[in-house]
Amino acid sequence: MAMPLAALHDLRRLLVCPRCRAELAMEPDGFRCTAADCAHHRDGAFPLAGRWPVLVDFERSVVNLDAVTTQGAGGRAERLPAPLRRLVKPPNRVAARNVELLLRALPGPAPRLLVVGGATVGNGIGAVYRDPRLEVIGFDIVGSPFTQFVADAHQIPLPSACVDAVVVQAVLEHVLDPPGVVAEIHRVLRQDGLVYAETPFLQQVHAGAHDFTRYTASGHRHLFGRFEELGAGAVAGPGTQLLWSVDHVVRSLTRSPTAGRGVRALLFWLRALDRLAPPDFAQDDASALYFLGRRRERGMPPEEVIRYYRGAQ
Incomplete structure:
Protein backbone atom coordinates (compact mmCIF):
# COMPACT_ATOMS: atom_id res chain seq x y z
CA MET A 1 0.00 0.00 0.00
CA ALA A 2 1.38 3.42 -0.94
CA MET A 3 1.69 5.59 2.12
CA PRO A 4 1.33 9.33 1.46
CA LEU A 5 1.97 10.13 5.13
CA ALA A 6 3.67 13.47 5.64
CA ALA A 7 7.22 13.07 6.98
CA LEU A 8 7.56 14.26 10.57
CA HIS A 9 10.47 16.46 9.47
CA ASP A 10 8.15 18.31 7.07
CA LEU A 11 5.29 18.30 9.57
CA ARG A 12 7.23 19.98 12.39
CA ARG A 13 6.49 23.45 11.05
CA LEU A 14 2.75 22.76 11.55
CA LEU A 15 2.84 21.38 15.10
CA VAL A 16 1.65 23.68 17.88
CA CYS A 17 1.23 23.51 21.64
CA PRO A 18 -2.04 21.74 22.50
CA ARG A 19 -2.73 24.24 25.30
CA CYS A 20 -1.88 27.68 23.88
CA ARG A 21 -1.25 26.84 20.18
CA ALA A 22 2.11 28.59 20.11
CA GLU A 23 4.86 27.17 17.94
CA LEU A 24 6.93 24.28 19.25
CA ALA A 25 10.70 24.06 19.58
CA MET A 26 12.34 20.73 18.88
CA GLU A 27 14.78 19.27 21.40
CA PRO A 28 16.82 16.05 21.34
CA ASP A 29 14.27 14.28 23.54
CA GLY A 30 11.04 15.88 22.33
CA PHE A 31 9.39 19.29 22.00
CA ARG A 32 8.53 22.28 24.16
CA CYS A 33 6.24 25.27 23.72
CA THR A 34 7.94 28.51 22.62
CA ALA A 35 5.53 30.74 24.60
CA ALA A 36 7.38 31.86 27.73
CA ASP A 37 4.20 32.11 29.80
CA CYS A 38 2.93 28.61 28.90
CA ALA A 39 3.20 25.74 31.36
CA HIS A 40 4.68 23.65 28.55
CA HIS A 41 7.60 26.02 27.93
CA ARG A 42 9.80 23.83 30.13
CA ASP A 43 12.33 21.41 28.66
CA GLY A 44 10.92 17.97 27.93
CA ALA A 45 7.29 19.15 28.13
CA PHE A 46 6.38 16.94 25.18
CA PRO A 47 8.57 13.81 25.26
CA LEU A 48 9.08 11.13 22.66
CA ALA A 49 7.55 7.64 22.87
CA GLY A 50 9.78 5.75 20.51
CA ARG A 51 9.82 7.95 17.41
CA TRP A 52 6.46 9.60 18.15
CA PRO A 53 6.23 13.05 19.78
CA VAL A 54 3.67 12.93 22.60
CA LEU A 55 1.83 16.25 22.18
CA VAL A 56 -0.66 15.86 25.02
CA ASP A 57 -1.60 18.33 27.74
CA PHE A 58 -1.77 15.64 30.42
CA GLU A 59 -3.24 17.98 33.04
CA ARG A 60 -6.34 18.33 30.83
CA SER A 61 -6.55 14.85 29.35
CA VAL A 62 -7.55 11.32 30.35
CA VAL A 63 -4.58 10.07 28.32
CA ASN A 64 -1.91 8.69 30.64
CA LEU A 65 1.75 8.98 29.67
CA ASP A 66 2.48 5.53 31.09
CA ALA A 67 -0.19 4.04 28.79
CA VAL A 68 1.18 5.64 25.62
CA THR A 69 2.74 2.66 23.87
CA THR A 70 3.15 1.62 20.28
CA GLN A 71 0.85 -0.88 18.66
CA GLY A 72 0.72 -2.77 15.38
CA ALA A 73 -1.46 -1.85 12.44
CA GLY A 74 -4.14 -4.44 13.02
CA GLY A 75 -6.28 -6.17 15.60
CA ARG A 76 -7.60 -9.70 16.05
Missing part, protein backbone atom coordinates in the same frame (compact mmCIF):
# COMPACT_ATOMS: atom_id res chain seq x y z
CA ALA A 77 -9.66 -9.67 12.86
CA GLU A 78 -6.69 -8.64 10.71
CA ARG A 79 -4.74 -11.70 11.89
CA LEU A 80 -7.42 -14.17 10.73
CA PRO A 81 -7.35 -15.95 7.32
CA ALA A 82 -8.92 -13.73 4.65
CA PRO A 83 -12.20 -15.71 4.20
CA LEU A 84 -12.85 -15.80 7.95
CA ARG A 85 -11.81 -12.18 8.31
CA ARG A 86 -14.48 -11.15 5.82
CA LEU A 87 -17.11 -12.98 7.88
CA VAL A 88 -16.07 -11.38 11.16
CA LYS A 89 -15.31 -7.94 9.71
CA PRO A 90 -16.76 -7.54 6.21
CA PRO A 91 -15.57 -4.67 3.99
CA ASN A 92 -17.20 -1.34 4.82
CA ARG A 93 -18.54 -0.42 1.39
CA VAL A 94 -20.36 2.63 2.76
CA ALA A 95 -17.10 4.12 4.00
CA ALA A 96 -15.32 3.24 0.74
CA ARG A 97 -18.02 4.98 -1.31
CA ASN A 98 -18.05 8.09 0.87
CA VAL A 99 -14.29 8.39 1.05
CA GLU A 100 -14.15 8.27 -2.75
CA LEU A 101 -16.68 11.12 -2.86
CA LEU A 102 -14.59 13.07 -0.35
CA LEU A 103 -11.37 12.54 -2.30
CA ARG A 104 -12.98 13.63 -5.57
CA ALA A 105 -14.22 16.83 -3.91
CA LEU A 106 -10.83 17.85 -2.52
CA PRO A 107 -9.29 20.91 -4.15
CA GLY A 108 -5.87 21.48 -5.63
CA PRO A 109 -2.96 19.24 -6.55
CA ALA A 110 -1.79 18.43 -2.99
CA PRO A 111 -4.64 18.54 -0.46
CA ARG A 112 -3.90 17.81 3.19
CA LEU A 113 -6.05 15.26 5.02
CA LEU A 114 -6.09 14.61 8.77
CA VAL A 115 -7.04 11.20 10.19
CA VAL A 116 -8.20 11.53 13.80
CA GLY A 117 -7.68 8.27 15.66
CA GLY A 118 -5.60 6.81 12.87
CA ALA A 119 -3.50 4.16 14.64
CA THR A 120 -4.93 1.60 12.20
CA VAL A 121 -6.28 1.94 8.67
CA GLY A 122 -10.04 2.13 9.15
CA ASN A 123 -12.31 -0.34 7.40
CA GLY A 124 -13.17 1.08 3.99
CA ILE A 125 -10.86 4.12 4.04
CA GLY A 126 -7.83 2.52 2.42
CA ALA A 127 -8.15 4.88 -0.56
CA VAL A 128 -6.88 7.69 1.67
CA TYR A 129 -3.54 5.90 1.92
CA ARG A 130 -3.35 5.10 -1.79
CA ASP A 131 -4.02 8.55 -3.26
CA PRO A 132 -0.66 9.99 -4.37
CA ARG A 133 -2.06 13.54 -4.36
CA LEU A 134 -2.66 13.57 -0.63
CA GLU A 135 -0.53 14.71 2.26
CA VAL A 136 -1.90 12.56 5.10
CA ILE A 137 -1.48 13.46 8.76
CA GLY A 138 -2.50 10.83 11.30
CA PHE A 139 -2.55 10.83 15.08
CA ASP A 140 -3.95 8.72 17.90
CA ILE A 141 -3.33 8.20 21.61
CA VAL A 142 -0.80 5.52 20.65
CA GLY A 143 1.91 5.49 18.04
CA SER A 144 1.70 3.29 14.95
CA PRO A 145 3.08 3.07 11.40
CA PHE A 146 0.10 5.20 10.31
CA THR A 147 0.61 8.11 12.71
CA GLN A 148 3.22 10.84 13.03
CA PHE A 149 2.46 11.94 16.60
CA VAL A 150 0.47 11.09 19.70
CA ALA A 151 -2.26 13.54 20.70
CA ASP A 152 -5.66 13.94 22.35
CA ALA A 153 -8.43 14.87 19.88
CA HIS A 154 -9.85 17.35 22.41
CA GLN A 155 -6.72 19.47 21.80
CA ILE A 156 -5.42 18.86 18.30
CA PRO A 157 -1.84 20.22 18.16
CA LEU A 158 -2.26 21.82 14.75
CA PRO A 159 -2.96 25.46 13.81
CA SER A 160 -6.37 26.65 12.68
CA ALA A 161 -7.39 26.30 9.03
CA CYS A 162 -4.49 24.02 8.07
CA VAL A 163 -6.15 20.92 6.55
CA ASP A 164 -8.55 20.34 3.67
CA ALA A 165 -10.32 17.27 5.04
CA VAL A 166 -10.72 15.24 8.23
CA VAL A 167 -11.66 11.58 8.60
CA VAL A 168 -12.87 10.51 12.06
CA GLN A 169 -14.09 6.91 11.91
CA ALA A 170 -15.25 5.04 15.04
CA VAL A 171 -13.60 7.58 17.32
CA LEU A 172 -16.23 9.95 18.73
CA GLU A 173 -17.73 7.27 20.98
CA HIS A 174 -14.33 7.04 22.70
CA VAL A 175 -13.90 10.72 23.63
CA LEU A 176 -15.33 12.41 26.72
CA ASP A 177 -16.51 15.52 24.87
CA PRO A 178 -17.60 14.77 21.28
CA PRO A 179 -18.88 18.35 20.64
CA GLY A 180 -15.48 19.65 21.77
CA VAL A 181 -13.67 17.29 19.41
CA VAL A 182 -15.95 18.26 16.51
CA ALA A 183 -15.25 21.91 17.33
CA GLU A 184 -11.54 21.14 17.06
CA ILE A 185 -12.14 19.45 13.70
CA HIS A 186 -14.04 22.54 12.56
CA ARG A 187 -11.16 24.74 13.76
CA VAL A 188 -8.37 22.93 11.90
CA LEU A 189 -10.35 22.70 8.65
CA ARG A 190 -9.89 25.35 6.01
CA GLN A 191 -12.89 27.24 4.68
CA ASP A 192 -15.15 24.77 2.84
CA GLY A 193 -13.09 21.86 4.23
CA LEU A 194 -14.66 18.40 4.32
CA VAL A 195 -15.31 15.95 7.13
CA TYR A 196 -16.24 12.27 7.04
CA ALA A 197 -17.39 10.70 10.31
CA GLU A 198 -18.74 7.32 11.39
CA THR A 199 -20.16 6.87 14.88
CA PRO A 200 -22.08 4.02 16.57
CA PHE A 201 -25.78 4.19 17.37
CA LEU A 202 -26.95 0.72 18.54
CA GLN A 203 -23.79 -1.08 19.59
CA GLN A 204 -22.69 -2.68 22.83
CA VAL A 205 -19.77 -1.28 24.82
CA HIS A 206 -16.40 -1.82 23.19
CA ALA A 207 -12.99 -0.57 24.42
CA GLY A 208 -14.20 -0.97 28.00
CA ALA A 209 -13.71 2.13 30.13
CA HIS A 210 -12.94 4.23 27.04
CA ASP A 211 -16.42 3.96 25.50
CA PHE A 212 -18.75 6.85 26.38
CA THR A 213 -21.33 7.88 23.80
CA ARG A 214 -23.87 6.81 21.16
CA TYR A 215 -25.83 8.96 18.66
CA THR A 216 -29.17 8.74 16.86
CA ALA A 217 -29.26 10.11 13.33
CA SER A 218 -30.72 13.42 14.53
CA GLY A 219 -28.20 13.64 17.35
CA HIS A 220 -25.35 12.94 14.95
CA ARG A 221 -26.58 15.66 12.61
CA HIS A 222 -26.79 18.11 15.51
CA LEU A 223 -23.23 17.18 16.51
CA PHE A 224 -22.10 18.32 13.05
CA GLY A 225 -24.44 21.32 13.01
CA ARG A 226 -21.70 23.68 11.77
CA PHE A 227 -21.32 21.63 8.60
CA GLU A 228 -23.40 21.51 5.44
CA GLU A 229 -24.61 17.96 4.89
CA LEU A 230 -23.39 16.29 1.71
CA GLY A 231 -24.49 12.83 2.75
CA ALA A 232 -25.67 10.96 5.84
CA GLY A 233 -27.23 7.64 6.72
CA ALA A 234 -26.67 4.17 8.11
CA VAL A 235 -23.29 2.50 7.83
CA ALA A 236 -24.88 -0.77 8.96
CA GLY A 237 -28.55 -1.42 9.66
CA PRO A 238 -30.78 -3.61 11.83
CA GLY A 239 -29.29 -6.92 10.70
CA THR A 240 -25.83 -5.90 11.83
CA GLN A 241 -27.30 -4.47 15.01
CA LEU A 242 -28.97 -7.84 15.69
CA LEU A 243 -25.67 -9.61 15.07
CA TRP A 244 -23.94 -7.39 17.65
CA SER A 245 -26.68 -8.24 20.15
CA VAL A 246 -26.48 -12.01 19.57
CA ASP A 247 -22.70 -11.87 19.96
CA HIS A 248 -22.99 -10.13 23.32
CA VAL A 249 -25.83 -12.30 24.57
CA VAL A 250 -23.58 -15.33 24.00
CA ARG A 251 -20.67 -13.55 25.70
CA SER A 252 -22.79 -12.80 28.75
CA LEU A 253 -24.09 -16.39 29.04
CA THR A 254 -20.73 -18.08 28.45
CA ARG A 255 -18.45 -15.40 29.96
CA SER A 256 -16.44 -15.85 26.78
CA PRO A 257 -15.79 -13.16 24.14
CA THR A 258 -14.38 -15.91 21.92
CA ALA A 259 -17.68 -17.79 22.02
CA GLY A 260 -19.53 -14.59 21.11
CA ARG A 261 -17.25 -13.94 18.16
CA GLY A 262 -17.66 -17.54 17.03
CA VAL A 263 -21.45 -17.32 17.00
CA ARG A 264 -21.19 -14.00 15.25
CA ALA A 265 -19.14 -15.61 12.49
CA LEU A 266 -21.67 -18.44 12.13
CA LEU A 267 -24.58 -16.01 11.87
CA PHE A 268 -22.84 -13.66 9.40
CA TRP A 269 -25.86 -13.94 7.08
CA LEU A 270 -27.90 -11.73 9.43
CA ARG A 271 -26.11 -8.76 7.88
CA ALA A 272 -28.10 -9.41 4.70
CA LEU A 273 -31.15 -8.08 6.54
CA ASP A 274 -29.60 -4.61 6.30
CA ARG A 275 -30.39 -4.63 2.57
CA LEU A 276 -34.04 -5.43 3.15
CA ALA A 277 -34.70 -2.56 5.57
CA PRO A 278 -35.96 0.69 3.95
CA PRO A 279 -33.71 3.70 4.72
CA ASP A 280 -36.23 5.27 7.12
CA PHE A 281 -36.48 2.11 9.24
CA ALA A 282 -32.72 1.54 8.99
CA GLN A 283 -32.09 5.02 10.36
CA ASP A 284 -34.13 4.22 13.48
CA ASP A 285 -32.34 0.91 14.04
CA ALA A 286 -28.84 1.43 12.64
CA SER A 287 -25.78 -0.12 14.19
CA ALA A 288 -23.72 2.89 13.10
CA LEU A 289 -24.21 6.15 11.20
CA TYR A 290 -22.12 8.28 8.87
CA PHE A 291 -21.95 11.98 8.08
CA LEU A 292 -20.19 13.61 5.13
CA GLY A 293 -20.17 17.37 5.30
CA ARG A 294 -18.60 20.68 4.31
CA ARG A 295 -17.45 23.23 6.86
CA ARG A 296 -19.57 26.35 7.30
CA GLU A 297 -19.76 29.11 9.90
CA ARG A 298 -23.44 29.06 10.86
CA GLY A 299 -24.83 26.49 13.24
CA MET A 300 -28.05 24.48 13.18
CA PRO A 301 -31.05 26.01 15.01
CA PRO A 302 -33.04 23.64 17.29
CA GLU A 303 -36.11 23.71 15.05
CA GLU A 304 -33.96 22.63 12.10
CA VAL A 305 -32.69 19.66 14.12
CA ILE A 306 -36.30 18.59 14.81
CA ARG A 307 -37.27 18.91 11.15
CA TYR A 308 -34.23 16.88 10.17
CA TYR A 309 -35.65 13.55 11.41
CA ARG A 310 -36.04 11.07 8.51
CA GLY A 311 -36.98 7.89 10.36
CA ALA A 312 -40.12 5.78 10.16
CA GLN A 313 -41.88 7.04 13.29
Whole structure:
Protein backbone atom coordinates (compact mmCIF):
# COMPACT_ATOMS: atom_id res chain seq x y z
CA MET A 1 0.00 0.00 0.00
CA ALA A 2 1.38 3.42 -0.94
CA MET A 3 1.69 5.59 2.12
CA PRO A 4 1.33 9.33 1.46
CA LEU A 5 1.97 10.13 5.13
CA ALA A 6 3.67 13.47 5.64
CA ALA A 7 7.22 13.07 6.98
CA LEU A 8 7.56 14.26 10.57
CA HIS A 9 10.47 16.46 9.47
CA ASP A 10 8.15 18.31 7.07
CA LEU A 11 5.29 18.30 9.57
CA ARG A 12 7.23 19.98 12.39
CA ARG A 13 6.49 23.45 11.05
CA LEU A 14 2.75 22.76 11.55
CA LEU A 15 2.84 21.38 15.10
CA VAL A 16 1.65 23.68 17.88
CA CYS A 17 1.23 23.51 21.64
CA PRO A 18 -2.04 21.74 22.50
CA ARG A 19 -2.73 24.24 25.30
CA CYS A 20 -1.88 27.68 23.88
CA ARG A 21 -1.25 26.84 20.18
CA ALA A 22 2.11 28.59 20.11
CA GLU A 23 4.86 27.17 17.94
CA LEU A 24 6.93 24.28 19.25
CA ALA A 25 10.70 24.06 19.58
CA MET A 26 12.34 20.73 18.88
CA GLU A 27 14.78 19.27 21.40
CA PRO A 28 16.82 16.05 21.34
CA ASP A 29 14.27 14.28 23.54
CA GLY A 30 11.04 15.88 22.33
CA PHE A 31 9.39 19.29 22.00
CA ARG A 32 8.53 22.28 24.16
CA CYS A 33 6.24 25.27 23.72
CA THR A 34 7.94 28.51 22.62
CA ALA A 35 5.53 30.74 24.60
CA ALA A 36 7.38 31.86 27.73
CA ASP A 37 4.20 32.11 29.80
CA CYS A 38 2.93 28.61 28.90
CA ALA A 39 3.20 25.74 31.36
CA HIS A 40 4.68 23.65 28.55
CA HIS A 41 7.60 26.02 27.93
CA ARG A 42 9.80 23.83 30.13
CA ASP A 43 12.33 21.41 28.66
CA GLY A 44 10.92 17.97 27.93
CA ALA A 45 7.29 19.15 28.13
CA PHE A 46 6.38 16.94 25.18
CA PRO A 47 8.57 13.81 25.26
CA LEU A 48 9.08 11.13 22.66
CA ALA A 49 7.55 7.64 22.87
CA GLY A 50 9.78 5.75 20.51
CA ARG A 51 9.82 7.95 17.41
CA TRP A 52 6.46 9.60 18.15
CA PRO A 53 6.23 13.05 19.78
CA VAL A 54 3.67 12.93 22.60
CA LEU A 55 1.83 16.25 22.18
CA VAL A 56 -0.66 15.86 25.02
CA ASP A 57 -1.60 18.33 27.74
CA PHE A 58 -1.77 15.64 30.42
CA GLU A 59 -3.24 17.98 33.04
CA ARG A 60 -6.34 18.33 30.83
CA SER A 61 -6.55 14.85 29.35
CA VAL A 62 -7.55 11.32 30.35
CA VAL A 63 -4.58 10.07 28.32
CA ASN A 64 -1.91 8.69 30.64
CA LEU A 65 1.75 8.98 29.67
CA ASP A 66 2.48 5.53 31.09
CA ALA A 67 -0.19 4.04 28.79
CA VAL A 68 1.18 5.64 25.62
CA THR A 69 2.74 2.66 23.87
CA THR A 70 3.15 1.62 20.28
CA GLN A 71 0.85 -0.88 18.66
CA GLY A 72 0.72 -2.77 15.38
CA ALA A 73 -1.46 -1.85 12.44
CA GLY A 74 -4.14 -4.44 13.02
CA GLY A 75 -6.28 -6.17 15.60
CA ARG A 76 -7.60 -9.70 16.05
CA ALA A 77 -9.66 -9.67 12.86
CA GLU A 78 -6.69 -8.64 10.71
CA ARG A 79 -4.74 -11.70 11.89
CA LEU A 80 -7.42 -14.17 10.73
CA PRO A 81 -7.35 -15.95 7.32
CA ALA A 82 -8.92 -13.73 4.65
CA PRO A 83 -12.20 -15.71 4.20
CA LEU A 84 -12.85 -15.80 7.95
CA ARG A 85 -11.81 -12.18 8.31
CA ARG A 86 -14.48 -11.15 5.82
CA LEU A 87 -17.11 -12.98 7.88
CA VAL A 88 -16.07 -11.38 11.16
CA LYS A 89 -15.31 -7.94 9.71
CA PRO A 90 -16.76 -7.54 6.21
CA PRO A 91 -15.57 -4.67 3.99
CA ASN A 92 -17.20 -1.34 4.82
CA ARG A 93 -18.54 -0.42 1.39
CA VAL A 94 -20.36 2.63 2.76
CA ALA A 95 -17.10 4.12 4.00
CA ALA A 96 -15.32 3.24 0.74
CA ARG A 97 -18.02 4.98 -1.31
CA ASN A 98 -18.05 8.09 0.87
CA VAL A 99 -14.29 8.39 1.05
CA GLU A 100 -14.15 8.27 -2.75
CA LEU A 101 -16.68 11.12 -2.86
CA LEU A 102 -14.59 13.07 -0.35
CA LEU A 103 -11.37 12.54 -2.30
CA ARG A 104 -12.98 13.63 -5.57
CA ALA A 105 -14.22 16.83 -3.91
CA LEU A 106 -10.83 17.85 -2.52
CA PRO A 107 -9.29 20.91 -4.15
CA GLY A 108 -5.87 21.48 -5.63
CA PRO A 109 -2.96 19.24 -6.55
CA ALA A 110 -1.79 18.43 -2.99
CA PRO A 111 -4.64 18.54 -0.46
CA ARG A 112 -3.90 17.81 3.19
CA LEU A 113 -6.05 15.26 5.02
CA LEU A 114 -6.09 14.61 8.77
CA VAL A 115 -7.04 11.20 10.19
CA VAL A 116 -8.20 11.53 13.80
CA GLY A 117 -7.68 8.27 15.66
CA GLY A 118 -5.60 6.81 12.87
CA ALA A 119 -3.50 4.16 14.64
CA THR A 120 -4.93 1.60 12.20
CA VAL A 121 -6.28 1.94 8.67
CA GLY A 122 -10.04 2.13 9.15
CA ASN A 123 -12.31 -0.34 7.40
CA GLY A 124 -13.17 1.08 3.99
CA ILE A 125 -10.86 4.12 4.04
CA GLY A 126 -7.83 2.52 2.42
CA ALA A 127 -8.15 4.88 -0.56
CA VAL A 128 -6.88 7.69 1.67
CA TYR A 129 -3.54 5.90 1.92
CA ARG A 130 -3.35 5.10 -1.79
CA ASP A 131 -4.02 8.55 -3.26
CA PRO A 132 -0.66 9.99 -4.37
CA ARG A 133 -2.06 13.54 -4.36
CA LEU A 134 -2.66 13.57 -0.63
CA GLU A 135 -0.53 14.71 2.26
CA VAL A 136 -1.90 12.56 5.10
CA ILE A 137 -1.48 13.46 8.76
CA GLY A 138 -2.50 10.83 11.30
CA PHE A 139 -2.55 10.83 15.08
CA ASP A 140 -3.95 8.72 17.90
CA ILE A 141 -3.33 8.20 21.61
CA VAL A 142 -0.80 5.52 20.65
CA GLY A 143 1.91 5.49 18.04
CA SER A 144 1.70 3.29 14.95
CA PRO A 145 3.08 3.07 11.40
CA PHE A 146 0.10 5.20 10.31
CA THR A 147 0.61 8.11 12.71
CA GLN A 148 3.22 10.84 13.03
CA PHE A 149 2.46 11.94 16.60
CA VAL A 150 0.47 11.09 19.70
CA ALA A 151 -2.26 13.54 20.70
CA ASP A 152 -5.66 13.94 22.35
CA ALA A 153 -8.43 14.87 19.88
CA HIS A 154 -9.85 17.35 22.41
CA GLN A 155 -6.72 19.47 21.80
CA ILE A 156 -5.42 18.86 18.30
CA PRO A 157 -1.84 20.22 18.16
CA LEU A 158 -2.26 21.82 14.75
CA PRO A 159 -2.96 25.46 13.81
CA SER A 160 -6.37 26.65 12.68
CA ALA A 161 -7.39 26.30 9.03
CA CYS A 162 -4.49 24.02 8.07
CA VAL A 163 -6.15 20.92 6.55
CA ASP A 164 -8.55 20.34 3.67
CA ALA A 165 -10.32 17.27 5.04
CA VAL A 166 -10.72 15.24 8.23
CA VAL A 167 -11.66 11.58 8.60
CA VAL A 168 -12.87 10.51 12.06
CA GLN A 169 -14.09 6.91 11.91
CA ALA A 170 -15.25 5.04 15.04
CA VAL A 171 -13.60 7.58 17.32
CA LEU A 172 -16.23 9.95 18.73
CA GLU A 173 -17.73 7.27 20.98
CA HIS A 174 -14.33 7.04 22.70
CA VAL A 175 -13.90 10.72 23.63
CA LEU A 176 -15.33 12.41 26.72
CA ASP A 177 -16.51 15.52 24.87
CA PRO A 178 -17.60 14.77 21.28
CA PRO A 179 -18.88 18.35 20.64
CA GLY A 180 -15.48 19.65 21.77
CA VAL A 181 -13.67 17.29 19.41
CA VAL A 182 -15.95 18.26 16.51
CA ALA A 183 -15.25 21.91 17.33
CA GLU A 184 -11.54 21.14 17.06
CA ILE A 185 -12.14 19.45 13.70
CA HIS A 186 -14.04 22.54 12.56
CA ARG A 187 -11.16 24.74 13.76
CA VAL A 188 -8.37 22.93 11.90
CA LEU A 189 -10.35 22.70 8.65
CA ARG A 190 -9.89 25.35 6.01
CA GLN A 191 -12.89 27.24 4.68
CA ASP A 192 -15.15 24.77 2.84
CA GLY A 193 -13.09 21.86 4.23
CA LEU A 194 -14.66 18.40 4.32
CA VAL A 195 -15.31 15.95 7.13
CA TYR A 196 -16.24 12.27 7.04
CA ALA A 197 -17.39 10.70 10.31
CA GLU A 198 -18.74 7.32 11.39
CA THR A 199 -20.16 6.87 14.88
CA PRO A 200 -22.08 4.02 16.57
CA PHE A 201 -25.78 4.19 17.37
CA LEU A 202 -26.95 0.72 18.54
CA GLN A 203 -23.79 -1.08 19.59
CA GLN A 204 -22.69 -2.68 22.83
CA VAL A 205 -19.77 -1.28 24.82
CA HIS A 206 -16.40 -1.82 23.19
CA ALA A 207 -12.99 -0.57 24.42
CA GLY A 208 -14.20 -0.97 28.00
CA ALA A 209 -13.71 2.13 30.13
CA HIS A 210 -12.94 4.23 27.04
CA ASP A 211 -16.42 3.96 25.50
CA PHE A 212 -18.75 6.85 26.38
CA THR A 213 -21.33 7.88 23.80
CA ARG A 214 -23.87 6.81 21.16
CA TYR A 215 -25.83 8.96 18.66
CA THR A 216 -29.17 8.74 16.86
CA ALA A 217 -29.26 10.11 13.33
CA SER A 218 -30.72 13.42 14.53
CA GLY A 219 -28.20 13.64 17.35
CA HIS A 220 -25.35 12.94 14.95
CA ARG A 221 -26.58 15.66 12.61
CA HIS A 222 -26.79 18.11 15.51
CA LEU A 223 -23.23 17.18 16.51
CA PHE A 224 -22.10 18.32 13.05
CA GLY A 225 -24.44 21.32 13.01
CA ARG A 226 -21.70 23.68 11.77
CA PHE A 227 -21.32 21.63 8.60
CA GLU A 228 -23.40 21.51 5.44
CA GLU A 229 -24.61 17.96 4.89
CA LEU A 230 -23.39 16.29 1.71
CA GLY A 231 -24.49 12.83 2.75
CA ALA A 232 -25.67 10.96 5.84
CA GLY A 233 -27.23 7.64 6.72
CA ALA A 234 -26.67 4.17 8.11
CA VAL A 235 -23.29 2.50 7.83
CA ALA A 236 -24.88 -0.77 8.96
CA GLY A 237 -28.55 -1.42 9.66
CA PRO A 238 -30.78 -3.61 11.83
CA GLY A 239 -29.29 -6.92 10.70
CA THR A 240 -25.83 -5.90 11.83
CA GLN A 241 -27.30 -4.47 15.01
CA LEU A 242 -28.97 -7.84 15.69
CA LEU A 243 -25.67 -9.61 15.07
CA TRP A 244 -23.94 -7.39 17.65
CA SER A 245 -26.68 -8.24 20.15
CA VAL A 246 -26.48 -12.01 19.57
CA ASP A 247 -22.70 -11.87 19.96
CA HIS A 248 -22.99 -10.13 23.32
CA VAL A 249 -25.83 -12.30 24.57
CA VAL A 250 -23.58 -15.33 24.00
CA ARG A 251 -20.67 -13.55 25.70
CA SER A 252 -22.79 -12.80 28.75
CA LEU A 253 -24.09 -16.39 29.04
CA THR A 254 -20.73 -18.08 28.45
CA ARG A 255 -18.45 -15.40 29.96
CA SER A 256 -16.44 -15.85 26.78
CA PRO A 257 -15.79 -13.16 24.14
CA THR A 258 -14.38 -15.91 21.92
CA ALA A 259 -17.68 -17.79 22.02
CA GLY A 260 -19.53 -14.59 21.11
CA ARG A 261 -17.25 -13.94 18.16
CA GLY A 262 -17.66 -17.54 17.03
CA VAL A 263 -21.45 -17.32 17.00
CA ARG A 264 -21.19 -14.00 15.25
CA ALA A 265 -19.14 -15.61 12.49
CA LEU A 266 -21.67 -18.44 12.13
CA LEU A 267 -24.58 -16.01 11.87
CA PHE A 268 -22.84 -13.66 9.40
CA TRP A 269 -25.86 -13.94 7.08
CA LEU A 270 -27.90 -11.73 9.43
CA ARG A 271 -26.11 -8.76 7.88
CA ALA A 272 -28.10 -9.41 4.70
CA LEU A 273 -31.15 -8.08 6.54
CA ASP A 274 -29.60 -4.61 6.30
CA ARG A 275 -30.39 -4.63 2.57
CA LEU A 276 -34.04 -5.43 3.15
CA ALA A 277 -34.70 -2.56 5.57
CA PRO A 278 -35.96 0.69 3.95
CA PRO A 279 -33.71 3.70 4.72
CA ASP A 280 -36.23 5.27 7.12
CA PHE A 281 -36.48 2.11 9.24
CA ALA A 282 -32.72 1.54 8.99
CA GLN A 283 -32.09 5.02 10.36
CA ASP A 284 -34.13 4.22 13.48
CA ASP A 285 -32.34 0.91 14.04
CA ALA A 286 -28.84 1.43 12.64
CA SER A 287 -25.78 -0.12 14.19
CA ALA A 288 -23.72 2.89 13.10
CA LEU A 289 -24.21 6.15 11.20
CA TYR A 290 -22.12 8.28 8.87
CA PHE A 291 -21.95 11.98 8.08
CA LEU A 292 -20.19 13.61 5.13
CA GLY A 293 -20.17 17.37 5.30
CA ARG A 294 -18.60 20.68 4.31
CA ARG A 295 -17.45 23.23 6.86
CA ARG A 296 -19.57 26.35 7.30
CA GLU A 297 -19.76 29.11 9.90
CA ARG A 298 -23.44 29.06 10.86
CA GLY A 299 -24.83 26.49 13.24
CA MET A 300 -28.05 24.48 13.18
CA PRO A 301 -31.05 26.01 15.01
CA PRO A 302 -33.04 23.64 17.29
CA GLU A 303 -36.11 23.71 15.05
CA GLU A 304 -33.96 22.63 12.10
CA VAL A 305 -32.69 19.66 14.12
CA ILE A 306 -36.30 18.59 14.81
CA ARG A 307 -37.27 18.91 11.15
CA TYR A 308 -34.23 16.88 10.17
CA TYR A 309 -35.65 13.55 11.41
CA ARG A 310 -36.04 11.07 8.51
CA GLY A 311 -36.98 7.89 10.36
CA ALA A 312 -40.12 5.78 10.16
CA GLN A 313 -41.88 7.04 13.29
